[in-house]
Amino acid sequence: QKEVEQNSGPLSVPEGAIASLNCTYSDRGSQSFFWYRQYSGKSPELIMSIYSNGDKEDGRFTAQLNKASQYVSLLIRDSQPSDSATYLCAVGRDSSYKLIFGSGTRLLVRP
Amino acid sequence: DVKVTQSSRYLVKRTGEKVFLECVQDMDHENMFWYRQDPGLGLRLIYFSYDVKMKEKGDIPEGYSVSREKKERFSLILESASTNQTSMYLCASGGTSGRNEQFFGPGTRLTVL
Numbered sequence: 001q002k003e004v005e006q007n008s009g010p011l012s013v014p015e016g017a018i019a020s021l022n023c024t025y026s027d028r029g030s031q032s033f034f035w036y037r038q039y040s041g042k043s044p045e046l047i048m049s050i051y052s053n054g055d056k057e058d059g060r061f062t063a064q065l066n067k068a069s070q071y072v073s074l075l076i077r078d079s080q081p082s083d084s085a086t087y088l089c090a091v092g093r094d095s096s097y098k099l100i101f102g103s104g105t106r107l108l109v110r111p
Numbered sequence: 112d113v114k115v116t117q118s119s120r121y122l123v124k125r126t127g128e129k130v131f132l133e134c135v136q137d138m139d140h141e142n143m144f145w146y147r148q149d150p151g152l153g154l155r156l157i158y159f160s161y162d163v164k165m166k167e168k169g170d171i172p173e174g175y176s177v178s179r180e181k182k183e184r185f186s187l188i189l190e191s192a193s194t195n196q197t198s199m200y201l202c203a204s205g206g207t208s209g210r211n212e213q214f215f216g217p218g219t220r221l222t223v224l
Contacts, residue, residue: 043215092211097142103153
């Protein structure tokens with residue numbers, strides 16, 4: 001079992017729809033959770049961080065964390081073609097400097 | 112804004128050459144990381160550093176070494192480049208005040224011929 005699992009996709013949604021990206025992790029001691037967006041040929045860009053159970057909203061993005069079920073999700077409202085990218089989930093522990101990255105989900109937003 | 116810069120966007124080297132990749136961050140971050148990213152293999156950690164002159168091996172350190180003489184600068188060295196080291200190399204920094212988020216530089220696409 002991978003430490004951080006994501007569906008590779010592609011997840012295809014029409015413009016204006018809500019895109020829902022999911023991530024599960026295996027380490028119950030994980031305490032920090034991040035979503036990165038990576039455009040083709042570019043480096044990952046941090047778009048959301050979440051540390052406690054519940055929802056965190058930032059503009060069109062909402063991160064949701066459920067530690068009991070060991071999953072974290074990213075919702076993108078009013079999806080735009082410019083949101084088409086690979087989204088990486090990353091998980092960390094306070095006791096470690098390292099992050100464990102998922103392999104990413106490719107999102108395609110159709111005009 | 113956090114700024115992480117890398118010395119080159121594209122680099123072409125020959126097999127056996129010694130290659131230096133440099134990374135500089137301007138946010139006084141304690142931690143710096145080197146990853147490589149290959150299609151189908153995701154991000155793999157090569158080395159990281161949690162303080163000046165301190166380093167730890169990541170998941171794939173073979174064929175690489177690192178140097179951190181100043182807090183803001185972290186170098187990755189390929190002692191004798193090989194074709195299987197052709198990859199995208201990503202530097203990241205982070206870890207201030209107990210938060211372990213990481214910020215990435217633009218990446219260096221290295222081709223070894």
